[in-house]
Amino acid sequence: MKKIKVAVNGYGVIGKRVADAVVLQDDMELAGVCDVVSDWRIRVAEKKNYPVFAFNKDFKKQMTNSGVNAKGNLDDLIGAADIIIDCTPKKIASKNIEKYKKANIKFIVQGGEKHEVTGHSFSAENNYATAIGLESTRVVSCNTTSIIRTLTALKKAGLLRKARGTLLRRATDPWESHLGGIMNTLVPEPEIPSHQGPDAQTVDNELDVITAAVKVPETLSHLHYWNVQLTRKASKEEVIAAFKESTRISMINYADGLSSNNTIKELMLAMGRPYGDMYEVALWQDMLKVVDDELFYAYVVDNQAIVIPETIDAIRALTTIEKLATNSIQMTNVSLGITQKFIEK
Amino acid sequence: MKKIKVAVNGYGVIGKRVADAVVLQDDMELAGVCDVVSDWRIRVAEKKNYPVFAFNKDFKKQMTNSGVNAKGNLDDLIGAADIIIDCTPKKIASKNIEKYKKANIKFIVQGGEKHEVTGHSFSAENNYATAIGLESTRVVSCNTTSIIRTLTALKKAGLLRKARGTLLRRATDPWESHLGGIMNTLVPEPEIPSHQGPDAQTVDNELDVITAAVKVPETLSHLHYWNVQLTRKASKEEVIAAFKESTRISMINYADGLSSNNTIKELMLAMGRPYGDMYEVALWQDMLKVVDDELFYAYVVDNQAIVIPETIDAIRALTTIEKLATNSIQMTNVSLGITQKFIEK
The missing domain is CATH 3.40.50.720 (NAD(P)-binding Rossmann-like Domain)
Structure with missing residues (x-):
């Protein structure tokens, strides 16, 4: 060939x-x-x-x-x-x-x-x-990719009605930190919705998604918090099964000591990934919560690798x-x- | 007397x-x-x-x-x-x-x-x-106080159905930073919902509020992002009028250069506040967005002063x-x- x-x-x-x-x-x-x-x-x-x-x-x-x-x-x-x-x-x-x-x-x-x-x-x-x-x-982009991966998984399972996310964006790339970043403050994007929601719709215009974003003083990765209105009441197990249909979402557990962006980065380095890169969306399974027909979860996105x-x-x-x-x-x-x-x- | x-x-x-x-x-x-x-x-x-x-x-x-x-x-x-x-x-x-x-x-x-x-x-x-x-x-607590102030204002105006918030919590108090904090990472609280939602209900058990929280590497103040389901479609002006009924919510504007937690802190110091304390909830008016019957906004909370x-x-x-x-x-x-x-x- x-x-x-x-x-x-x-x-x-x-x-x-x-x-x-x-x-x-x-x-x-x-x-x-x-x-x-x-x-x-x-x-x-x-x-x-x-x-x-x-x-x-x-x-x-x-x-x-x-x-x-x-x-x-x-x-x-x-x-x-x-x-x-x-x-x-x-x-x-x-x-x-x-x-x-x-x-x-x-x-x-x-x-x-x-x-x-x-x-x-x-x-x-x-x-x-x-x-x-x-x-x-x-x-x-990295953030949009993570949004589409996770919401596509919910959509394929027939669970997605609408999704609202808060994105904690890392201030700058690690290797460019010496060229300027932010420290000891938070810098919200001036507008809600932030651009990632509409951007996700350029891939899939059926997604009902609105995001707000804020720059945070760290350089490791992004962190997303999501609140999803499901199409119906669902169990936590159903939701996890839906996410597991994506081969590029990796469920992690706080209980395993993966309690922060830096612990996840260290795991990638320990696994021998080049640059400590994480191609997957790392989504907390034990933190994930379903309340009636609402779903709450958080995940980490490596903005250099995904x-x-x-x-x-x-x-x-x-x-x-x-x-x-x-x-x-x-x-x-x-x-x-x-x-x-x-x-x- | x-x-x-x-x-x-x-x-x-x-x-x-x-x-x-x-x-x-x-x-x-x-x-x-x-x-x-x-x-x-x-x-x-x-x-x-x-x-x-x-x-x-x-x-x-x-x-x-x-x-x-x-x-x-x-x-x-x-x-x-x-x-x-x-x-x-x-x-x-x-x-x-x-x-x-x-x-x-x-x-x-x-x-x-x-x-x-x-x-x-x-x-x-x-x-x-x-x-x-x-x-x-x-x-x-500081976070709960801010939640109750803002949601009470919406409730009094008959606009509040349910509220979902993401709380970016400062890592430690400024004067105690030398005793330990976090840097260059984000530390989500292990459980969703975080305690602030139920805590707000100890003051007002009618509030339908769910929060998620994450520790961020800064010491100045907290930052909240909210997504509120309103009881009906409303205009941005109506919502702002509702918030202005509280004497302890101060509307700020990104357009005035108040674009981050540190600019707000500096304003308090410039105003001669002791310790640069902010007793008010500082809520971004220009960032605030109403989409049909949904409301999105962000605000800053001084956890030492409120x-x-x-x-x-x-x-x-x-x-x-x-x-x-x-x-x-x-x-x-x-x-x-x-x-x-x-x-x-």
Whole structure:
């Protein structure tokens, strides 16, 4: 079988993880990674023997001067790939998109871009099928991905009427903490609803979801609190069974000592996950509460990692190398070690 | 008019604020403050010319050795007062209560004690009248006070059906941060519902309220996010008008630069409030959102200050020096500078 050649533009927080994940897939190969930096960050890519490309001529010169062996520019990378994953910052991505379209290469953008850019927003367990063969899609953001995963599970079980969430957003990415964050305060987003609710509706417009969000002074992960109006009275067991239908939700227990974002992060590191990444939504099973026809729960989202498996699946959908969502999800899960049970017996 | 003699047992975070507030009331005088410490904390009380008492003989000796002029023991203070406000830590308070009952002195406990201890839980705007002449009451905690204030306002306007809240609780008191807190993580309470909902029902059992709570790594104040099911469709203006019926809710605006817990704290300091205390619930007016018959809003609660005016009102209710809630609230508000408009025009 011919392997799909995947290019990654932007070797930052998401890009480097996408590249590492692509390399783990049997049906893909990494055509190369492209960036503007010449420092330790891109040298890590060289160490991994990833083909390195520079964003343009000027950056290529800088790389050469810094001893980084750039194989070419973005145009060269595009020429060598079947699909490109754009992981560059917001304003830069929109300009790249014109280039991709001109070059007639399939592309995937991140959740920071507008839905209109591709006309399709992707979340594997919800709408893989609608992305088959498309020229482009947008993998929704970390928070939105977690919302769709959990609400899709409830929806499939016929339990979901409407969902209201409060999102505690981590202040900044860990490796960028030195560039500015917040401390000893809380910074609510100025508007309710926050954007994540409408964003989830770009994937599934049947979802009745409203969110409020607040920035908190920590860098590990997001924490969501949800109050869901069910379609009927349900038992706790029914709800848990519904969540367990998703292969990317992992039930955790406070009683196992997983009592906070940092304990969960430490577990991921102990499990040997790269960067301590958690691809799953970690949802507290013992904390989860059903009161008549209302459901309350909380979960943790790793904002650097959760979109990685989604991106891998999106590559398969767009390139049609796998037409069944369940097959792609299964392959991706195995390759990344995604599990529904971290330490649960 | 004879002034009510108020004793304060425990000169800590709450006790020192209660003492300062008592001194500001025309109808009260401070019989004294009682504590176990001999360091800078109790010397501040001496500097303010507050009569200082020691918890017992041994502590009195320690105070004397440290040069603190203790006027007597707790028993002496009880003998010199009409009512005592217990601001001691949880386990100590329960033992004190036996002493108060034996001495036949009226007493007020803090929200950390169980409702059963007094059989009455107090929140001025909700149930002042039911506390008139009682031997004792319990001023509910900071979070519960804020819940009752806001929900009572909606209830009085006939708008409240049920309320669901997510509480971001500050990790520890600012002055006790050196004794341990949390950093760079979030620590959810193990159980949903958290205790604040049932606690609010000890004041008003008609309230349909469920809360979830999480400890966050900051020390300034609490932040609440609420989703309220209204009894009917309502306009934003109606809801704001309802909140404005409470004299202890202050509407703030993100657009005025009040965009976080620390900006609100700085405003209180700029206003010359002692310790930068905020007695009011600071509720974001511009963020507040009504969607059909659902209401969403967020507010900030100063957990050191919000119970102080409530405690002053509880003193008046128990001692019957003022039988009308509105009169007591008005007196307390004026004495402490409580306002519905911090900087709003």
